Amino acid sequence: MSVFSGMSRPMKAAGVALIGVAIIAAVIGGITALGGGNGSNEAGPSGTSTQPGTSGSTPPSTSSSSSATPPSTSSSASSPVPPSPSSPPAGQPTSAVPGQPGQPGQPGQPGGDQQASNKWVTVRVFNNSTIKGLADRAAEDFRGSGWNVNEVGNYSQGVIPTTTAFYRPGTDEEAAAKQLAQEFGIKAEPRFEGIQSASPGVIVIVTKEYQGAHKGS
Structure with missing residues (x-):
């Protein structure tokens, strides 16, 4: 026996329309629930990433910062150490340093023009x-x-x-x-x-x- 038995034709039409609206609302509600769940998952990392230093930082941001550290450390460790500025260049005799006592040609010492002196x-x-x-x-x-x-x-x-x-x-x-x-x-x-x-x-x-x-x- 149909649920619409004993109803007038206008009422049957209204009942069908209400059932259709209910079905559509249920479908839309289900889609919205599924879409809302995805949106909350996407908003979580984005929201926490804008607050550095909090305890609730997500694993992606942690792995990103830790992955940037090793290149910096290895770069400083592999950089060559500059030579000491106090060391004379290789092959240069120490006696050639200007101003060292006993070197020829210094002011105050007899020069080549001994006669003029x-x-x-x-x-x-x-x-x-x-x-x-x-x-x-x-x-x-x-x-x-x-x-x-x-x-x-x-x-x-x-x-x-x-x-x-x-x-x-x-x-x-x-x-x-x-x-x-x-x-x-x-x-x-x-x-x-x-x-x-x-x-x-x-x-x-x-x-x-x-x-x-x-x-x-």
């Missing part, structure tokens, strides 16, 4: 002849060559055989007197007794044979 020594010129102005002429010759002449006068305490540059042995005067003698063709000798106590410096006593411009080799 002797000309700072004081030179005094004395005339031991009857030629007037001979000591002045010799002094001008010496100054013209760069010598430090600071006194000119006469020597009348005896007769000197030949023009001579006298020095005190073991002092800077010795090298200077010998250089001056070689340059102007005169003699160089240690001081004699009569001038031992004279002021420091090379003492040149000029005699009549002094040629001046005719310098010795």
Whole structure:
């Protein structure tokens, strides 16, 4: 017997419509329930991933951070260690370091122009002849060559055989007197007794044979 027996035709039509609506609602409800379950599963990781540091972090974010650590560690471990800046380059001799004591060419040490370095020594010129102005002429010759002449006068305490540059042995005067003698063709000798106590410096006593411009080799 049909559920619609005894009903009028309009009521039968309304009942069929209600049943259809109920069936459609049930289908939609089932789809919505299935769709809602999938949506909640997808929203979970997305929501927790935006809150770093919480205890509810999901396994995907943990594995992602742990997988990024090993490359960084291996990279720093495999990076080459730079050489120490204090170590000299291979093959470079330590004696070539500029400023090291005892190295040639340093300021304050005798250079190649040893002759020029002797000309700072004081030179005094004395005339031991009857030629007037001979000591002045010799002094001008010496100054013209760069010598430090600071006194000119006469020597009348005896007769000197030949023009001579006298020095005190073991002092800077010795090298200077010998250089001056070689340059102007005169003699160089240690001081004699009569001038031992004279002021420091090379003492040149000029005699009549002094040629001046005719310098010795």
